[in-house]
Amino acid sequence: QKEVEQDPGPLSVPEGAIVSLNCTYSNSAFQYFMWYRQYSRKGPELLMYTYSSGNKEDGRFTAQVDKSSKYISLFIRDSQPSDSATYLCAMRVGNNDMRFGAGTRLTVKP
Amino acid sequence: DGGITQSPKYLFRKEGQNVTLSCEQNLNHDAMYWYRQDPGQGLRLIYYSQIVNDFQKGDIAEGYSVSREKKESFPLTVTSAQKNPTAFYLCASTPGLANNEQFFGPGTRLTVL
Numbered sequence: 001q002k003e004v005e006q007d008p009g010p011l012s013v014p015e016g017a018i019v020s021l022n023c024t025y026s027n028s029a030f031q032y033f034m035w036y037r038q039y040s041r042k043g044p045e046l047l048m049y050t051y052s053s054g055n056k057e058d059g060r061f062t063a064q065v066d067k068s069s070k071y072i073s074l075f076i077r078d079s080q081p082s083d084s085a086t087y088l089c090a091m092r093v094g095n096n097d098m099r100f101g102a103g104t105r106l107t108v109k110p
Numbered sequence: 111d112g113g114i115t116q117s118p119k120y121l122f123r124k125e126g127q128n129v130t131l132s133c134e135q136n137l138n139h140d141a142m143y144w145y146r147q148d149p150g151q152g153l154r155l156i157y158y159s160q161i162v163n164d165f166q167k168g169d170i171a172e173g174y175s176v177s178r179e180k181k182e183s184f185p186l187t188v189t190s191a192q193k194n195p196t197a198f199y200l201c202a203s204t205p206g207l208a209n210n211e212q213f214f215g216p217g218t219r220l221t222v223l
Contacts, residue, residue, distance in 0.1 A: 008150055032210050043114075043200055043214030044153075088152070097168065098212065100145075100152035 003027050006089055006101030015110050019076040023089035023101045026070065030091040030099075033065050035074045038086045038103065047087075048074065079108045113137065114215035116201050121220045123188070123195070131186045131218045133201030141207050142184040146170060147198040147217075156199075159184055160207055188220065196222045 006023045013019055021035075032051055036044035048063040050056045050072075056063045062075040072091075076083055089101040114135045123129045135142065141160050145153040155168030159178040173192025178184055184203075188195045198219050202212040 002152075004152060006152070034210055041217070041219075043202070043216050044212075045214065046211045049210050090153075092210065094208075097155055097158075098210075100154075102150055102152050 001026055004089065004091060004099050004101045007104055008102050010105040010107060012107045012109060013079055015079060015081060015108055017079050017108070019079050019083070019106060019108075021074040021076075021087050021089075021104050021106070023072050023091075024070055025072075025091060025099075027091075027093065027099075028067070028070065029093045031094065032092045033063070033072050034090040034098075035061075035063055036088040036090060036100075038088060040085075044088055081108050081110050084108050114201060114203055114213055116199075116215035116218050118218060119216065121218055123220065123222050125222055126190045128187055128189050129220065131188065131199055131201075131220070133184045133186065133215060134182055135184075135201075135203045135213075135215075136182060137203055137205075137213060138181070139203035139205050139213070140181070141204045141209075142178070143202040143204075143212065144168075144174070144176065144184070144186045145200045145202065147200055153200065156186065195220055 035048045038044040053067045060077045064073045084107045086103040086105045088103040092098045117132045143158040144156040157176040159165040175187045200217045201215040
């Protein structure tokens with residue numbers, strides 16, 4: 001079993017839809033949870049970062065962490081074609097190595 | 111304009127050849143990392159370096175080597191011992207190991223012919 005599981009998709013939605021992206025994990029010690037966005041043939045860039053459980057909102061993006069279920073989510077409201085990218089979840093324990101999900105490829109159609 | 115540069119963008123190699131991928135950063139970051147990205151798999155850590163002249167193996171170091179002679183530079187050599195080297199290679203840096211935001215370079219696509 002992988003430490004971090006993420007459905008690779010692809011996921012295709014119409015413009016304006018609410019998008020839900022998810023990851024599950026097996027290591028209950030993970031404390032820090034990140035979402036990265038990666039455009040085609042580019043390096044990932046950090047979107048959201050959450051410590052422990054709870055919600056965090058930044059514009060159209062909301063990150064949720066449910067440590068009891070070992071489940072994290074990223075919601076994108078009013079999705080735009082420019083949101084089309086691969087979204088990677090990542091998590092870590094303290095100063096240890098970061099663990100990445102496989103990434104979900106999202107396409108938002110105009 | 112601060113950031114991380116990787117070169118070349120595309121690289122082709124014949125089987126049995128060693129090849130070196132470049133990674134340079136002008137962010138004054140202490141820690142640097144090399145990842146490999148394959149379809150359907152998360153980024154996997156090859157090597158990381160916390161400080162000049164020191165580096166540690168990641169999860170998949172076999173067939174790779176690195177050096178860290180300067181703070182700004184962390185080149186990765188893919189040796190002929192690496193059984194399946196075709197992949198997208200990403201270099202990243204952070205101010206320190208405890209920092210959660212990793213700054214990534216644009217990547218190098220290596221293809222073995």
